Amino acid sequence: xxxxxxxxxxxxxxxxxxxxxxxxxxxxxxxxxxxxxxxxxxxxxxxxxxxxxxxxxxxxxxxxxxxxxxxxxxxxxxxxxxxxxxxxxxxxxxxxxxxxxxxxxxxxxxxxxxxxxxxxxxxxxxxxxxxxxxxxxxxxxxxxxxxxxxxxxxxxxxxxxxxxxxxxxxxxxxxxxxxxxxxx
Amino acid sequence: xxxxxxxxxxxxxxxxxxxxxxxxxxxxxxxxxxxxxxxxxxxxxxxxxxxxxxxxxxxxxxxxxxxxxxxxxxxxxxxxxxxxxxxxxxxxxxxxxxxxxxxxxxxx
Amino acid sequence: xxxxxxxxxxxxxxxxxxxxxxxxxxxxxxxxxxxxxxxxxxxxxxxxxxxxxxxxxxxxxxxxxxxxxxxxxxxxxxxxxxxxxxxxxxxxxxxxxxxxxxxxxxxxxxxxxxxxxxxxxxxxxxxxxxxxxxxxxxxxxxxxxxxxxxxxxxxxxxxxxxxxxxxxxxxxxxxxxxxxxxxxxxxxxxxxxxxxxxxxxxxxxxxxxxxxxxxxxxxxxxxxxxxxxxxxxxxxxxxxxxxxxxxxxxxxxxxxxxxxxxxxx
Numbered sequence: 001x002x003x004x005x006x007x008x009x010x011x012x013x014x015x016x017x018x019x020x021x022x023x024x025x026x027x028x029x030x031x032x033x034x035x036x037x038x039x040x041x042x043x044x045x046x047x048x049x050x051x052x053x054x055x056x057x058x059x060x061x062x063x064x065x066x067x068x069x070x071x072x073x074x075x076x077x078x079x080x081x082x083x084x085x086x087x088x089x090x091x092x093x094x095x096x097x098x099x100x101x102x103x104x105x106x107x108x109x110x111x112x113x114x115x116x117x118x119x120x121x122x123x124x125x126x127x128x129x130x131x132x133x134x135x136x137x138x139x140x141x142x143x144x145x146x147x148x149x150x151x152x153x154x155x156x157x158x159x160x161x162x163x164x165x166x167x168x169x170x171x172x173x174x175x176x177x178x179x180x181x182x183x184x
Numbered sequence: 185x186x187x188x189x190x191x192x193x194x195x196x197x198x199x200x201x202x203x204x205x206x207x208x209x210x211x212x213x214x215x216x217x218x219x220x221x222x223x224x225x226x227x228x229x230x231x232x233x234x235x236x237x238x239x240x241x242x243x244x245x246x247x248x249x250x251x252x253x254x255x256x257x258x259x260x261x262x263x264x265x266x267x268x269x270x271x272x273x274x275x276x277x278x279x280x281x282x283x284x285x286x287x288x289x290x291x292x
Numbered sequence: 293x294x295x296x297x298x299x300x301x302x303x304x305x306x307x308x309x310x311x312x313x314x315x316x317x318x319x320x321x322x323x324x325x326x327x328x329x330x331x332x333x334x335x336x337x338x339x340x341x342x343x344x345x346x347x348x349x350x351x352x353x354x355x356x357x358x359x360x361x362x363x364x365x366x367x368x369x370x371x372x373x374x375x376x377x378x379x380x381x382x383x384x385x386x387x388x389x390x391x392x393x394x395x396x397x398x399x400x401x402x403x404x405x406x407x408x409x410x411x412x413x414x415x416x417x418x419x420x421x422x423x424x425x426x427x428x429x430x431x432x433x434x435x436x437x438x439x440x441x442x443x444x445x446x447x448x449x450x451x452x453x454x455x456x457x458x459x460x461x462x463x464x465x466x467x468x469x470x471x472x473x474x475x476x477x478x479x480x481x482x483x484x485x486x487x488x489x490x491x492x493x494x495x496x497x498x499x500x501x502x503x504x505x506x507x508x509x510x511x512x513x514x515x516x517x518x519x520x521x522x523x524x525x526x527x528x529x530x531x532x533x534x535x536x537x538x539x540x541x542x543x544x545x546x547x548x549x550x551x552x553x554x555x556x557x
Contacts, residue, residue, distance in 0.1 A: 210391045212390035212394065213324060213342055214325045214328075214342075218342050218364075232328055233325070254332070279322075280322045280394070281321065284394035
């Protein structure tokens with residue numbers, strides 16, 4: 001297999017927070033990217049029928065990928081984050097895949113869009129393939145591959161126990177707990 | 185310089201099972217976002233983070249090894265995950281600033 | 293070493309503290325984890341971090357650092373500058389990454405932090421008697437957590453076991469968030485005796501209709517974790533119970549709630 005090295009590079013990198021908001025009346029959850037400096041956990045405000053409470057600020061970053069041969073920029077501002085599938089639910093389609101890849105030391109990474117848009121309008125496969133290419137092309141160690149997959153097969157996000165590759169508990173004055181809190 | 189040289193010279197504890205690799209630089213950060221945005225393939229990653237999510241992050245950016253500084257206890261599930269994906273998890277009792285000086289004097 | 297020297301070595305821009313660059317620092321501490329800064333950082337240090345948020349600046353201040361250097365060209369926003377200016381902290385920003393910044397400083401023969409950093413041993417035999425009152429305003433989310441932070445810092449200064457302090461910090465934070473979210477205002481009384489530490493939260497608010505039920509795990513619709521953070525109608529009481537040695541609750545609907553939380557020393 002002939003591979004062209006480093007066709008894609010990260011560009012337009014911005015650091016910020018993935019904000020998770022929950023409405024306890026309707027049980028809805030939504031997420032967005034924020035550049036604010038001092039996000040306040042527990043912040044609440046009302047929007048029509050919904051009372052949004054901020055339940056988590058996860059530090060993260062957003063980026064675009066640039067094709068250095070053609071100059072084409074593919075925007076990834078619809079990517080909330082990448083999650084490592086822990087294979088928590090044996091009957092989950094992604095867990096089955098993860099197990100299969102693990103045998104060859106490859107890794108399944110699940111890409112999520114922002115909620116609730118991600119539920120109806122997931123990130124297209126063509127973009128996820130570009131993301132896989134980006135991660136694989138920059139690898140020196142040909143020991144394994146990265147496969148970026150869509151979060152669509154996850155039937156019930158509240159049962160998923162994967163770990164988002166975000167920074168949480170960094171701002172806490174307490175040492176980080178062993179187990180991360182489950183947000184969904 | 186390889187991870188093997190480093191382990192011998194800096195007396196690093198090898199916490200996971202892995203194959204030794206060539207090291208081409210060092211990236212210091214406790215933030216996964218920083219590592220994903222800035223570390224290069226073949227870098228050594230110095231951090232005090234021990235949560236198991238450092239392993240997929242280390243694999244994604246293809247670091248040569250992760251060095252956990254300040255003698256932090258690394259949870260068993262982090263090590264198990266590292267074993268599965270051939271990720272070197274090394275450990276030192278020295279804090280980050282001190283180990284950086286040592287790495288520099290080794291020519292990295 | 294003067295901060296000015298560090299600024300020169302790192303070719304850093306000054307975000308705040310132009311007038312106090314001559315202050316001297318004793319140690320350099322590199323970390324992005326604020327709990328580590330608070331636990332292991334020594335007074336009169338300078339912090340090197342990639343965490344460009346206000347918490348980094350506040351943590352540096354709480355750990356009695358003299359300044360913060362943000363690496364990789366990161367610059368925190370205005371809130372951090374104001375805080376730094378008010379608390380005599382120098383804020384610098386350098387384009388070097390953490391590794392290069394550490395090397396530059398190492399090469400300039402700075403004093404290195406000692407490899408074995410120990411937590412301060414708690415003093416046990418001393419007879420300590422202390423009583424202090426605090427006020428909490430309901431719905432004041434911007435200062436939510438400030439009373440528990442203050443209580444924590446008081447207990448830390450006295451030198452109690454960090455594990456005990458952590459339990460108290462979690463419990464008081466839960467109780468404080470309850471007040472902020474569910475009550476109009478509250479008075480908090482911290483008392484320290486040789487045998488125990490007691491924190492009383494007395495609020496004026498809607499009260500708890502069924503205390504027994506509120507103490508049950510899973511009373512709320514929120515997840516355990518959210519409840520552990522003080523979210524949801526379960527009011528975090530189970531978490532306070534778990535972390536304390538004695539918990540007494542008196543509540544009257546429409547009037548308020550009194551929580552007496554006791555921790556044995």
